[in-house]
Amino acid sequence: MTNNNIFSGFPLDPADHFRGDEIWLSERLGLESSRFLLYRRGRPLMDVSEGMQPAYRSAAEVRQITGGNWQELDWVFIGLDGDEAIFAVALTQKMDLRGYEKFIDLRSIALQVTADGFSPMPSLLGRGKMLLEWNGRRHFCSCCGHETLIERGGYVRKCMNETCGAEHFPRTDPVVIMLVTQGDKCLLGRGVGWPEGNYSALAGFMEPGETIEEATRREVLEEAGIKVGDVTYMKSQPWPFPSTLMIGVKAQALTTDITLDDKELADARWFDKAALQESFETGGDSSFRIPPKIAIARYLLEEWLQET
Ligand SMILES: [Zn+2]
Numbered sequence: 001m002t003n004n005n006i007f008s009g010f011p012l013d014p015a016d017h018f019r020g021d022e023i024w025l026s027e028r029l030g031l032e033s034s035r036f037l038l039y040r041r042g043r044p045l046m047d048v049s050e051g052m053q054p055a056y057r058s059a060a061e062v063r064q065i066t067g068g069n070w071q072e073l074d075w076v077f078i079g080l081d082g083d084e085a086i087f088a089v090a091l092t093q094k095m096d097l098r099g100y101e102k103f104i105d106l107r108s109i110a111l112q113v114t115a116d117g118f119s120p121m122p123s124l125l126g127r128g129k130m131l132l133e134w135n136g137r138r139h140f141c142s143c144c145g146h147e148t149l150i151e152r153g154g155y156v157r158k159c160m161n162e163t164c165g166a167e168h169f170p171r172t173d174p175v176v177i178m179l180v181t182q183g184d185k186c187l188l189g190r191g192v193g194w195p196e197g198n199y200s201a202l203a204g205f206m207e208p209g210e211t212i213e214e215a216t217r218r219e220v221l222e223e224a225g226i227k228v229g230d231v232t233y234m235k236s237q238p239w240p241f242p243s244t245l246m247i248g249v250k251a252q253a254l255t256t257d258i259t260l261d262d263k264e265l266a267d268a269r270w271f272d273k274a275a276l277q278e279s280f281e282t283g284g285d286s287s288f289r290i291p292p293k294i295a296i297a298r299y300l301l302e303e304w305l306q307e308t
Contacts, residue, residue: 004118006110006294007238010127011120012079012086019152025077028085029059029070036062037078037088037128038095040103042242044125049100052113054125056086065095076131076154078124088128088154090136106240110294126240131155133242134170141166172238174245176215177203179234179300180226182253186276186304187224189268197286201297202268203246216251224268225259228252234303237296248296250304277305 018024028034035056038045047055057065066073066089074090106129110122131154138157141148146161148168159166179201180187188199204219206212213231220228230252237246258268271288279290280302291297 005235005237005296005299006114007122007126007240009118009120010079010123012081012124015077015080018080019077019155025153026070028077029087031085032058032060033083034059034085034087035081037086037125038062038091039088039129039132040091042129042133043103043105044109044128045097045101046104046109047101048104052109054121055098055101062089065091065093071149074132074135075150076128076135078128078131088132090132107294111292114293123238126238130240130243131170138168142168170243172243172245174206174247175203175239176206176212176219176247176249177201177296177300178216178220178231178249178251179297179304180220180224180228180251180253181304182256182270184273185270186301187220187226187253187258187268188271189223189265192262192264192266194266197284197289199269199271199288200291200295201300212247212249216249220251223261223264225257227254229254234300235296246296248300250300273305276301280305
Protein backbone atom coordinates (compact mmCIF):
# COMPACT_ATOMS: atom_id res chain seq x y z
CA MET A 1 0.00 0.00 0.00
CA THR A 2 1.34 3.37 -0.95
CA ASN A 3 1.69 6.06 1.69
CA ASN A 4 -0.42 8.38 -0.41
CA ASN A 5 -4.08 7.49 -0.46
CA ILE A 6 -6.49 8.53 -3.16
CA PHE A 7 -7.42 12.25 -3.13
CA SER A 8 -4.19 13.10 -1.25
CA GLY A 9 -0.95 14.49 -2.68
CA PHE A 10 -1.99 17.89 -4.08
CA PRO A 11 0.49 18.39 -6.95
CA LEU A 12 0.49 22.21 -7.36
CA ASP A 13 1.95 25.14 -5.45
CA PRO A 14 -1.21 26.49 -3.73
CA ALA A 15 0.44 29.96 -3.95
CA ASP A 16 -1.59 31.43 -1.11
CA HIS A 17 0.43 34.69 -1.35
CA PHE A 18 -1.13 35.40 -4.76
CA ARG A 19 -4.75 34.76 -3.72
CA GLY A 20 -5.14 38.23 -2.25
CA ASP A 21 -3.51 39.96 -5.24
CA GLU A 22 -6.45 40.93 -7.44
CA ILE A 23 -4.28 42.45 -10.16
CA TRP A 24 -2.16 39.32 -10.42
CA LEU A 25 -5.28 37.13 -10.48
CA SER A 26 -7.05 39.16 -13.15
CA GLU A 27 -3.91 39.11 -15.32
CA ARG A 28 -3.64 35.33 -14.95
CA LEU A 29 -7.33 34.89 -15.80
CA GLY A 30 -6.49 36.39 -19.21
CA LEU A 31 -3.05 34.91 -19.86
CA GLU A 32 -2.74 32.38 -22.64
CA SER A 33 -0.37 30.28 -20.51
CA SER A 34 -3.07 29.82 -17.84
CA ARG A 35 -5.04 26.57 -17.90
CA PHE A 36 -8.64 26.02 -16.94
CA LEU A 37 -10.31 22.92 -15.59
CA LEU A 38 -14.00 22.91 -16.45
CA TYR A 39 -16.66 21.30 -14.29
CA ARG A 40 -20.33 20.61 -14.77
CA ARG A 41 -22.36 19.51 -11.71
CA GLY A 42 -19.13 18.60 -9.93
CA ARG A 43 -17.80 16.51 -12.79
CA PRO A 44 -14.51 17.60 -14.40
CA LEU A 45 -14.13 17.69 -18.18
CA MET A 46 -11.73 14.90 -19.15
CA ASP A 47 -9.86 14.02 -22.30
CA VAL A 48 -10.21 10.26 -22.77
CA SER A 49 -8.39 9.99 -26.10
CA GLU A 50 -5.34 8.43 -24.44
CA GLY A 51 -6.00 7.22 -20.92
CA MET A 52 -7.58 9.89 -18.75
CA GLN A 53 -6.34 13.49 -18.59
CA PRO A 54 -7.97 16.79 -17.62
CA ALA A 55 -9.21 18.52 -20.80
CA TYR A 56 -7.71 21.92 -19.96
CA ARG A 57 -9.01 24.95 -21.83
CA SER A 58 -7.21 28.23 -22.52
CA ALA A 59 -8.33 31.64 -21.25
CA ALA A 60 -9.61 32.53 -24.74
CA GLU A 61 -11.66 29.34 -24.96
CA VAL A 62 -13.17 29.89 -21.51
CA ARG A 63 -14.09 33.47 -22.44
CA GLN A 64 -15.79 32.17 -25.57
CA ILE A 65 -17.77 29.52 -23.66
CA THR A 66 -18.75 31.62 -20.62
CA GLY A 67 -18.67 35.22 -21.81
CA GLY A 68 -15.76 35.85 -19.44
CA ASN A 69 -17.67 37.88 -16.84
CA TRP A 70 -15.69 36.60 -13.87
CA GLN A 71 -17.93 38.30 -11.29
CA GLU A 72 -20.85 36.16 -12.43
CA LEU A 73 -18.99 32.88 -12.74
CA ASP A 74 -17.98 30.39 -10.08
CA TRP A 75 -14.23 30.08 -10.53
CA VAL A 76 -11.29 29.36 -8.24
CA PHE A 77 -7.54 29.72 -8.47
CA ILE A 78 -6.25 26.22 -7.75
CA GLY A 79 -2.51 26.87 -7.78
CA LEU A 80 0.66 27.16 -9.83
CA ASP A 81 2.21 24.47 -11.99
CA GLY A 82 5.64 26.06 -12.41
CA ASP A 83 4.74 29.52 -13.70
CA GLU A 84 1.38 28.47 -15.10
CA ALA A 85 -1.75 29.33 -13.16
CA ILE A 86 -4.41 26.63 -12.96
CA PHE A 87 -8.03 27.67 -12.47
CA ALA A 88 -11.28 25.72 -12.12
CA VAL A 89 -14.53 27.03 -13.57
CA ALA A 90 -18.08 25.75 -13.03
CA LEU A 91 -20.09 25.71 -16.25
CA THR A 92 -23.77 26.26 -16.54
CA GLN A 93 -23.51 27.09 -20.24
CA LYS A 94 -23.69 24.54 -23.02
CA MET A 95 -20.40 23.86 -24.77
CA ASP A 96 -19.31 21.88 -27.77
CA LEU A 97 -17.33 18.89 -26.60
CA ARG A 98 -14.63 17.51 -28.80
CA GLY A 99 -15.22 13.89 -29.73
CA TYR A 100 -12.95 12.51 -27.02
CA GLU A 101 -14.07 14.70 -24.12
CA LYS A 102 -16.55 13.98 -21.35
CA PHE A 103 -17.62 15.29 -17.95
CA ILE A 104 -16.83 12.31 -15.73
CA ASP A 105 -17.71 11.45 -12.13
CA LEU A 106 -14.68 11.91 -9.88
CA ARG A 107 -15.02 8.48 -8.29
CA SER A 108 -14.70 6.82 -11.71
CA ILE A 109 -11.72 9.00 -12.58
CA ALA A 110 -10.02 8.23 -9.26
CA LEU A 111 -10.49 4.48 -9.65
CA GLN A 112 -9.23 4.50 -13.21
CA VAL A 113 -6.14 6.71 -12.81
CA THR A 114 -4.99 4.90 -9.66
CA ALA A 115 -5.54 1.38 -11.02
CA ASP A 116 -1.78 0.93 -11.54
CA GLY A 117 -0.53 3.03 -8.62
CA PHE A 118 -0.73 6.43 -7.01
CA SER A 119 -1.77 9.48 -9.03
CA PRO A 120 -2.05 13.06 -7.71
CA MET A 121 -4.76 13.82 -10.29
CA PRO A 122 -7.76 12.99 -8.02
CA SER A 123 -6.38 15.43 -5.43
CA LEU A 124 -6.12 18.22 -8.00
CA LEU A 125 -9.59 17.53 -9.44
CA GLY A 126 -11.08 17.03 -5.98
CA ARG A 127 -9.86 20.40 -4.76
CA GLY A 128 -11.44 22.12 -7.76
CA LYS A 129 -14.72 20.30 -7.17
CA MET A 130 -14.86 21.11 -3.45
CA LEU A 131 -14.07 24.79 -3.88
CA LEU A 132 -16.42 25.30 -6.82
CA GLU A 133 -19.30 23.56 -5.08
CA TRP A 134 -18.73 25.56 -1.92
CA ASN A 135 -18.73 28.83 -3.91
CA GLY A 136 -21.90 27.68 -5.68
CA ARG A 137 -23.66 27.18 -2.32
CA ARG A 138 -22.57 30.56 -0.91
CA HIS A 139 -23.86 33.10 -3.40
CA PHE A 140 -25.88 34.55 -0.54
CA CYS A 141 -24.71 35.48 2.94
CA SER A 142 -25.78 33.04 5.65
CA CYS A 143 -25.79 35.94 8.16
CA CYS A 144 -28.04 38.46 6.36
CA GLY A 145 -29.14 36.89 3.05
CA HIS A 146 -27.42 39.55 0.91
CA GLU A 147 -25.38 38.71 -2.17
CA THR A 148 -21.75 37.60 -1.69
CA LEU A 149 -18.83 37.99 -4.09
CA ILE A 150 -15.71 35.93 -4.60
CA GLU A 151 -12.47 37.04 -2.94
CA ARG A 152 -8.98 35.56 -2.59
CA GLY A 153 -9.32 33.50 -5.75
CA GLY A 154 -12.37 31.63 -4.49
CA TYR A 155 -11.16 30.92 -0.94
CA VAL A 156 -13.40 33.60 0.58
CA ARG A 157 -16.92 34.86 -0.19
CA LYS A 158 -17.54 38.36 1.11
CA CYS A 159 -20.99 39.70 1.91
CA MET A 160 -21.70 42.83 -0.15
CA ASN A 161 -24.06 44.28 2.46
CA GLU A 162 -21.99 47.11 4.00
CA THR A 163 -23.59 46.80 7.40
CA CYS A 164 -22.83 43.05 7.47
CA GLY A 165 -19.62 42.46 5.49
CA ALA A 166 -19.29 38.89 6.74
CA GLU A 167 -16.51 36.80 5.25
CA HIS A 168 -17.30 33.16 4.56
CA PHE A 169 -14.62 30.49 4.30
CA PRO A 170 -14.72 27.09 2.60
CA ARG A 171 -15.61 24.33 5.03
CA THR A 172 -14.34 20.83 5.49
CA ASP A 173 -16.46 18.47 7.54
CA PRO A 174 -14.49 15.96 9.61
CA VAL A 175 -15.68 12.36 9.68
CA VAL A 176 -14.15 9.70 11.92
CA ILE A 177 -13.87 6.27 10.37
CA MET A 178 -12.80 3.55 12.73
CA LEU A 179 -11.59 0.01 12.51
CA VAL A 180 -12.82 -1.48 15.78
CA THR A 181 -10.80 -4.54 16.76
CA GLN A 182 -10.60 -7.10 19.50
CA GLY A 183 -7.92 -9.77 19.28
CA ASP A 184 -7.95 -11.13 15.75
CA LYS A 185 -11.46 -9.88 15.02
CA CYS A 186 -12.63 -6.58 13.63
CA LEU A 187 -16.05 -5.00 13.44
CA LEU A 188 -17.48 -4.08 10.04
CA GLY A 189 -20.92 -2.80 9.18
CA ARG A 190 -23.24 -2.62 6.22
CA GLY A 191 -25.09 0.67 5.95
CA VAL A 192 -28.82 0.84 5.34
CA GLY A 193 -29.39 0.80 1.58
CA TRP A 194 -25.94 -0.59 0.74
CA PRO A 195 -25.70 -3.52 -1.68
CA GLU A 196 -25.83 -6.96 -0.06
CA GLY A 197 -22.36 -8.12 0.96
CA ASN A 198 -20.73 -4.66 1.08
CA TYR A 199 -19.14 -4.12 4.49
CA SER A 200 -16.88 -1.35 5.70
CA ALA A 201 -15.50 0.32 8.80
CA LEU A 202 -18.04 2.27 10.87
CA ALA A 203 -17.95 6.03 10.37
CA GLY A 204 -19.73 9.20 11.35
CA PHE A 205 -19.53 12.99 11.33
CA MET A 206 -17.77 14.57 14.28
CA GLU A 207 -19.94 16.79 16.41
CA PRO A 208 -18.99 20.30 17.58
CA GLY A 209 -16.82 20.15 20.70
CA GLU A 210 -15.74 16.55 20.30
CA THR A 211 -12.25 15.15 20.19
CA ILE A 212 -11.51 12.45 17.61
CA GLU A 213 -11.41 9.90 20.45
CA GLU A 214 -14.78 11.01 21.85
CA ALA A 215 -16.41 10.98 18.42
CA THR A 216 -15.09 7.47 17.80
CA ARG A 217 -16.42 6.13 21.11
CA ARG A 218 -19.80 7.80 20.63
CA GLU A 219 -20.28 6.54 17.06
CA VAL A 220 -19.37 2.94 17.84
CA LEU A 221 -21.62 2.89 20.90
CA GLU A 222 -24.52 4.50 18.98
CA GLU A 223 -24.29 2.34 15.88
CA ALA A 224 -23.23 -1.03 17.28
CA GLY A 225 -23.58 -0.84 21.07
CA ILE A 226 -19.87 -1.62 21.50
CA LYS A 227 -17.78 0.19 24.11
CA VAL A 228 -14.38 1.38 22.90
CA GLY A 229 -11.19 2.06 24.89
CA ASP A 230 -7.96 3.14 23.19
CA VAL A 231 -8.23 5.06 19.93
CA THR A 232 -5.16 5.40 17.69
CA TYR A 233 -4.92 7.79 14.77
CA MET A 234 -3.87 6.07 11.53
CA LYS A 235 -4.31 8.22 8.45
CA SER A 236 -6.56 10.82 6.89
CA GLN A 237 -8.08 11.24 3.45
CA PRO A 238 -9.78 14.19 1.77
CA TRP A 239 -13.13 13.01 0.42
CA PRO A 240 -14.66 15.46 -2.06
CA PHE A 241 -18.27 14.17 -1.84
CA PRO A 242 -19.10 16.90 -1.09
CA SER A 243 -16.28 18.17 1.15
CA THR A 244 -15.16 15.91 3.93
CA LEU A 245 -11.98 14.92 5.71
CA MET A 246 -11.97 11.23 6.62
CA ILE A 247 -9.98 10.67 9.83
CA GLY A 248 -9.00 7.02 9.97
CA VAL A 249 -8.43 5.48 13.41
CA LYS A 250 -8.03 2.10 15.01
CA ALA A 251 -10.20 1.55 18.07
CA GLN A 252 -9.89 -1.09 20.76
CA ALA A 253 -13.21 -2.74 21.67
CA LEU A 254 -13.93 -3.31 25.37
CA THR A 255 -17.13 -5.30 24.72
CA THR A 256 -18.26 -7.61 21.91
CA ASP A 257 -22.07 -7.92 22.04
CA ILE A 258 -23.52 -5.98 19.11
CA THR A 259 -26.69 -3.92 19.49
CA LEU A 260 -27.51 -2.55 16.08
CA ASP A 261 -28.88 0.92 15.38
CA ASP A 262 -31.12 -0.20 12.53
CA LYS A 263 -31.63 3.36 11.28
CA GLU A 264 -27.91 3.52 10.41
CA LEU A 265 -26.85 -0.07 9.84
CA ALA A 266 -28.47 -3.02 8.11
CA ASP A 267 -25.90 -5.32 9.70
CA ALA A 268 -22.68 -5.33 11.72
CA ARG A 269 -20.48 -8.31 12.39
CA TRP A 270 -17.12 -9.39 13.73
CA PHE A 271 -14.81 -10.72 11.01
CA ASP A 272 -11.66 -12.66 11.79
CA LYS A 273 -8.32 -12.09 10.10
CA ALA A 274 -8.38 -15.39 8.22
CA ALA A 275 -11.73 -14.60 6.56
CA LEU A 276 -10.60 -11.10 5.68
CA GLN A 277 -7.29 -12.33 4.29
CA GLU A 278 -9.17 -14.74 2.07
CA SER A 279 -11.43 -11.95 0.81
CA PHE A 280 -8.41 -9.78 0.01
CA GLU A 281 -6.94 -12.63 -2.01
CA THR A 282 -10.11 -13.58 -3.86
CA GLY A 283 -11.81 -10.17 -4.01
CA GLY A 284 -14.66 -11.52 -1.88
CA ASP A 285 -18.04 -12.87 -2.97
CA SER A 286 -21.69 -11.85 -2.80
CA SER A 287 -21.84 -12.51 0.95
CA PHE A 288 -18.86 -10.30 1.78
CA ARG A 289 -16.88 -7.80 -0.26
CA ILE A 290 -13.98 -5.76 1.08
CA PRO A 291 -14.16 -1.96 0.71
CA PRO A 292 -12.96 -0.60 -2.66
CA LYS A 293 -9.40 0.64 -3.16
CA ILE A 294 -10.62 4.21 -3.23
CA ALA A 295 -11.77 4.01 0.44
CA ILE A 296 -9.62 4.70 3.48
CA ALA A 297 -11.40 1.74 5.16
CA ARG A 298 -9.45 -0.50 2.81
CA TYR A 299 -6.18 0.98 4.04
CA LEU A 300 -7.21 0.51 7.69
CA LEU A 301 -7.99 -3.14 7.01
CA GLU A 302 -4.75 -3.72 5.12
CA GLU A 303 -2.70 -2.18 7.90
CA TRP A 304 -4.44 -4.28 10.52
CA LEU A 305 -3.99 -7.50 8.53
CA GLN A 306 -0.26 -6.82 8.33
CA GLU A 307 0.01 -6.52 12.11
CA THR A 308 1.26 -9.66 13.78
ZN1 LIG B 1 -24.21 39.44 5.16
